Amino acid sequence: MTEIVLADRTRGVHPDDRPVVLPFYLVCDVSASMEPVIATLNSALFRIRDALVMEPVLSDKVRFGVIDFSDDAQVVVPLSDFADVTLPSVPLTARGATSYGAAFTKVRQTIDADVAGGDPRFRYFRPAVFFLTDGRPTDRGWEQAFTDLTAFDPATGAGNKRYPLVVPFGFGAADGQTLARLVYPQNRSALIMAESVSPEAAVERMTRAMLASMLQSGRSAMTAQPTHVVPTAADLGPGIGVYPGGDFVS
Amino acid sequence: VTAALRYTIGDPGRAAERIGDGQPTPFPEWPDADVRALSALGLTVRAASVRGLAHRAYGAPRQDAHNVRELDCGALVAVVCDGVGSLDFSHEAAALAAAALPDLLAARDGRTDWSGLFIELSTRVREQAERDGEPPRPMATTVAAAVITRAPTGAYRAELGWLGDSSAWLLHAGTWLCLTDPPVGDELTTGATAALPAEMPDARSTAAHLAPGDALFLMSDGVGTPLGSGQGEVGATLAQWWASPPQADDFAAQVAFARRSFDDDRTAIGLWSLSDPGPAA
Numbered sequence: 001m002t003e004i005v006l007a008d009r010t011r012g013v014h015p016d017d018r019p020v021v022l023p024f025y026l027v028c029d030v031s032a033s034m035e036p037v038i039a040t041l042n043s044a045l046f047r048i049r050d051a052l053v054m055e056p057v058l059s060d061k062v063r064f065g066v067i068d069f070s071d072d073a074q075v076v077v078p079l080s081d082f083a084d085v086t087l088p089s090v091p092l093t094a095r096g097a098t099s100y101g102a103a104f105t106k107v108r109q110t111i112d113a114d115v116a117g118g119d120p121r122f123r124y125f126r127p128a129v130f131f132l133t134d135g136r137p138t139d140r141g142w143e144q145a146f147t148d149l150t151a152f153d154p155a156t157g158a159g160n161k162r163y164p165l166v167v168p169f170g171f172g173a174a175d176g177q178t179l180a181r182l183v184y185p186q187n188r189s190a191l192i193m194a195e196s197v198s199p200e201a202a203v204e205r206m207t208r209a210m211l212a213s214m215l216q217s218g219r220s221a222m223t224a225q226p227t228h229v230v231p232t233a234a235d236l237g238p239g240i241g242v243y244p245g246g247d248f249v250s
Numbered sequence: 251v252t253a254a255l256r257y258t259i260g261d262p263g264r265a266a267e268r269i270g271d272g273q274p275t276p277f278p279e280w281p282d283a284d285v286r287a288l289s290a291l292g293l294t295v296r297a298a299s300v301r302g303l304a305h306r307a308y309g310a311p312r313q314d315a316h317n318v319r320e321l322d323c324g325a326l327v328a329v330v331c332d333g334v335g336s337l338d339f340s341h342e343a344a345a346l347a348a349a350a351l352p353d354l355l356a357a358r359d360g361r362t363d364w365s366g367l368f369i370e371l372s373t374r375v376r377e378q379a380e381r382d383g384e385p386p387r388p389m390a391t392t393v394a395a396a397v398i399t400r401a402p403t404g405a406y407r408a409e410l411g412w413l414g415d416s417s418a419w420l421l422h423a424g425t426w427l428c429l430t431d432p433p434v435g436d437e438l439t440t441g442a443t444a445a446l447p448a449e450m451p452d453a454r455s456t457a458a459h460l461a462p463g464d465a466l467f468l469m470s471d472g473v474g475t476p477l478g479s480g481q482g483e484v485g486a487t488l489a490q491w492w493a494s495p496p497q498a499d500d501f502a503a504q505v506a507f508a509r510r511s512f513d514d515d516r517t518a519i520g521l522w523s524l525s526d527p528g529p530a531a
Contacts (some may be wrong), residue, residue: 008264016482017260056265060511084263094406121261219304 018123020226023063023079024209024214025164027103028092029133030068033172036093037134037203039102044207045077045091051211052083059083059219060216063124066111070096070141073106098135100142108149111162125226127164130210131182134172141180150184165189165228167213171179171202176243186245190230197239209235256503258489259476263510265303272306273314280311281343281521287498290320291400293524294495295394300503303470303513309353314470314517315344315391319352325360326398327352328519330416334390334445335514343375343389346436347446347485350374351395362397364411368451376447390445392416394468395429398460398521406523413451417474421465422518424489426480429458465492467523473505484509495522 028041045066059202065079076091107129115124150166152159166184170176171194183189192209194202209231215230233242255262286297313333318341320326331347333340354367371393378385399407410418410429414488418429431454444452460466465469469477476484484507491504505516 014478014482016476016478016480016484021511055307056263056268057304057513060263060265060513072423145447 006077013120015123018121019061020125021061021122022065022125023064023065023127023213023228024210024217025067025079025107025110025127025129026210027067027069027073027107027129027131029070029098029103029135030092030094031070031096031098031135031138032094033098034134037199038092038094040200040203041132041207042091042198044203045087048207048211048214049082049085049087051215055215055218056083058215062214062218064214065114067103067106067110068089068092069099069103069106070094071099071102072096073099073102075106075110077111096151097138098133099137099139100133100137102143103131104142104145104149107164108160111155111164115162126228127162128228129164129166130169130213131179132169132171132203132206133174133179136173136175136178146182165230167196167230169206169210170194171197171206172199180243180245183243183245187228188228189245191241191243191245192231192236193241193243195239195241202240205236205240220239255508257491257506258485258508261510262508263513265307265513266508266510269303269307272301272303273309275305275309275311277311277341280345282306282312284312284316285498285502286316286318287501288318289324289385289477290318291324291398291406292404292523293326293398294524295326295392296329296495296498296501296518297517297519298498298505299470300502300506300515302423302515305515307513311341312515313341313344314515315341315348315350316468316517316519317348318519321356321360322351323356323360324399324437325355327355327360328398328521329393329395329397329452329466330468330470330517330519331356332392332414332416332472332515332517333489334392337388337390338377339387339389340391341432342378342387343446346378347371347391349395351393355397357451360397360399362409362411362455364453364455365451367411368393368413368446368448368453372447379447384451390447394418396468396521398466398467408458408460408466410458411453411455413446413448413453413470415474416517417469417471418458419467419469419477419480420460420462421467421489421492421505423463424493426477426485426489428480429456430454460521460523462523462525465520467492467521468514468517470517472512472516473518474515476509476512492520492526495520
């Protein structure tokens, strides 16, 4: 006897019974040049986890995952209820070069797996990606990987309908002109660029701004109209610029 | 802190388990909960407004309010107001609107001229905001109200008026029927204002009949949003709990049911037409 099993895991779950959750990904450059700030980044992950534990109202609605990239990209912490997560003692370690393309390809695969194959109890809001880097891309073809991740035509349905909001964070040798191209959608995101602060201070403040963004976005999910709250200049403090999409001048 | 969860629907969520009673608010004269139980016009009435988990967690006041009053003309007024969350004094707007609407209806002998009523209510809210001079204290509220009358035949008719995302429902034979339109993002598309005060309140209205055994409900979105279309787990559970009128304290605890991610203030008024009451005297 042949039985056809439908793969739709949301089948039988009434839309009323699927509360909204907001997925966030930190996509983090771990190329060799990041070595001096890796410890700061790792402690930031523990801080974000502890902050979400202290914010049960918001951690009920926020999902967070961590992807690192250098020559290749890997999921370090799967998208999860981050307040409950057991973090590796040293989540991130530095290695290799800076392949933006590997990062974008992995982000797309991960979002597809997390959202389409994710927990059917939830309705996923559009994911947001915090893309943190200290360097220029060392690979060719990253532009195509970014287009594959973000391009979507609502009229025809062509492209990636689960495209994320992308918020690039740059410091060190990162190039503002390049990162400005990663602000997505251009009218709803911003480029965060360190200008006159140390790399450690930049990572410290940028990760705090990411947490603030997640918490404020989570707060908006208490209303019927969730929205992404992008970090502002006030969240970042002096020495770090915030440039709305399409507005970068340098 | 682990709260004793009296009523949960599905996964209660971490907030419900961890927050408990929460922090005090800057407004000690304004209680966390307001509960009513009464009979009027042959209807059994239960009403509760309860501070939500998010406001408990952050020490903010309950911004929902309600009122139930029988007018001299014989009509029964029920009203739910939900203060707009982003404004610091919205609990005052909700309290004032819930208190004032029955007065305004009494002055009209129960006539439901909703546009006129909401314009007057808007003026009252604005006066309250400006009471202590400039700048006005920021406040706004939604409103959903029912004016229920009983015909000589014993049949109940409810005139419903609302503004914003508070809703009215009929619980008929275990099934939820939404009487108000489902909330849509009309701020973006029409520029209509969905809260008071407003220059031109966009009053919406409809009417409904209650058959014997039916119950009419008014709700803030704290209950209406998890209820959704009324066809999910929340709809089934509330329909079961509220098939007949619970004790008042049970009703308040049920209105405050725990469910992951739903942490807004909660208000519901239930009016049960228990059985054929026979012709009115």
